[in-house]
C-alpha cells in the first residue's frame with residue numbers, strides 16, 4: 001500500500017481537486033437512506049481526516065453544500081454533483097470524505113458497516129466486517145448511539 005499521506009482526489013468533471021494532509025482513519029460503509037439518495041447507490045464508503053486536512057487545491061468555489069440531516073451537511077461539486085465530503089455536528093474535529101473520490105481508491109479500505117438496518121436487500125458486500133444497525137456504539141462525539149434530534 002502506498003503512503004496514506006499526500007493522497008489526492010477529485011470529482012467527475014475535474015472542477016474540484018483536493019488533497020489530504022493527514023492519513024485517513026475510521027473507513028467504513030454507510031447504508032443510511034441519506035447516503036443512498038446522495039449517491040444514487042446502495043451505500044457510500046467514507047473515511048475521516050482531521051478537519052482542515054481535506055484541502056481543496058482547485059475549485060473550492062465550485063463546491064456546494066446541502067443540509068442532509070438535522071445534524072450534518074454534505075459538500076459536492078456544483079458542476080457535476082460528485083459527493084465529496086460530509087460534516088456532522090457531533091464530530092467538529094473531523095471531516096468524512098468519499099473514499100471513491102481518491103485518485104487511488106485502493107489506498108484505504110472500509111472496515112465496518114453502519115446503518116445496516118436500512119441496507120438495500122440485493123446489495124451483499126460479501127465481507128466479514130462488523131455490521132451495526134445504525135451508528136457504531138462507540139461513535140466519537142455521541143454519548144449514546146444517536147445524534148440529538
Ligand SMILES: [Zn+2]
Nearest residue numbers: 011013077080
Ligand atoms: Zn465536478
Ligand SMILES: [Zn+2]
Nearest residue numbers: 030031032035
Ligand atoms: Zn449515511
